[in-house]
Amino acid sequence: MTDLMETLVENREMVQPNHANMLEVAHGGNVMKWxxxxxxxxxxxxxxxxxxxxxxxxMNFERPIPVGDTAYITAYVYDAGTSSVKVRLVTEREDLRTREREKTTESYFVYVAIDDDNTPTPVPELTVDCEEAAQLRKTAIEGENGGN
Structure with missing residues (x-):
């Protein structure tokens, strides 16, 4: 078994000119890739x-991420099946100088675990061992079902 909080991953990508579209903001395809x-x-x-x-x-794009800001991406597993894994992803625009953040993008991805033969393989049971994890899971399920 793996606890939800153990799956929490946060990462930043600096938006450079080569990541931007003609409006000088992150191209949506780059944000989706990240x-x-x-x-x-x-x-x-x-x-x-x-x-x-x-x-x-x-994949909801709510606001742009200008060149020079970072895409601050948070992901965590909120549900799992036999070999499938559901992950909530939220991207925020972050100005590193002011530390100001605004949500820009939200999505729910499904991944499949595979073995060395590229065949779907079982995943462990997801556990929720604290109030913070329970709230994250609730938020993800509500959002996935259109509650956000």
């Missing part, structure tokens, strides 16, 4: 296996 990578890290921490992306359930 989120996918951080989500996979979370899924692998949970499962102890290589995980591949199976589905993206909504």
């Amino acid at each position: 989120m996918d990578e951080v989500g996979a890290m979370s899924a692998m921490r949970f499962s102890g296996e290589t995980c591949v992306t199976a589905r993206v359930n909504r």
